[in-house]
Amino acid sequence: MTDLRLEALSASTAAAANSLTLKPGQEQFVQPTTYGVAESDVKPSSAWTRVVLDGDRVVGMIIGTFDEDNAEEELRSAIWRVNVAADAQGRGVGRFAVHGLADEARSRGLERLTVVYEPGGDSGPEAFFRALGFEVVRETQYGDHFAALAL
Numbered sequence: 001m002t003d004l005r006l007e008a009l010s011a012s013t014a015a016a017a018n019s020l021t022l023k024p025g026q027e028q029f030v031q032p033t034t035y036g037v038a039e040s041d042v043k044p045s046s047a048w049t050r051v052v053l054d055g056d057r058v059v060g061m062i063i064g065t066f067d068e069d070n071a072e073e074e075l076r077s078a079i080w081r082v083n084v085a086a087d088a089q090g091r092g093v094g095r096f097a098v099h100g101l102a103d104e105a106r107s108r109g110l111e112r113l114t115v116v117y118e119p120g121g122d123s124g125p126e127a128f129f130r131a132l133g134f135e136v137v138r139e140t141q142y143g144d145h146f147a148a149l150a151l
């Protein structure tokens, strides 16, 4: 895929972004328990949401959250969601989306981008984040990994 681009969410892409079909077994990894518990601590104004378009088709979406003063370390400069359509996976869409978010973090003067994910499982995203250079900082109290990418 050479024609990927990121766009802000619009009326015409929102429905497609919200109904991306993942591979069987992946749904359980979309929101790790740590993020589920922290959801009410995320300020809506801190969200940075983009869809990934391949031509006219929405093939992925990413939501970042930027809130440097948040009491929760996990919510200061983070990937909150990243999803890629099942039939578009394995072709660099997820990497493209995360790099776009990392560029945004850099432009805000931030020195790292973090993520929380549930480790293990054949369908989980652990290998993806490791391939992108994220390093595990610690395990959360719910057994998720809190990992960071130096920018």
Ligand SMILES: CC(C)(COP(=O)(O)OP(=O)(O)OC[C@H]1O[C@@H](n2cnc3c(N)ncnc32)[C@H](O)[C@@H]1OP(=O)(O)O)[C@@H](O)C(=O)NCCC(=O)NCCS
Binding pocket: 022, 026, 027, 029, 030, 031, 032, 081, 082, 083, 084, 085, 088, 089, 090, 091, 092, 093, 094, 095, 096, 115, 116, 117, 118, 122, 123, 124, 125, 127, 128, 129, 131, 132
């Ligand atoms: C995780 C996810 C976003 C990856 O998207 P993707 O477009 O398939 O990933 P990419 O094609 O950009 O892969 C980038 C790198 O990660 C590696 N990778 C991705 N998924 C992998 C897997 N399941 N196993 C091993 N390596 C994997 C790729 O091989 C590639 O490495 P390389 O460039 O060294 O070859 C996608 O699988 C997904 O939407 N999963 C369900 C939702 C989810 O778990 N989100 C994360 C919540 S925290």
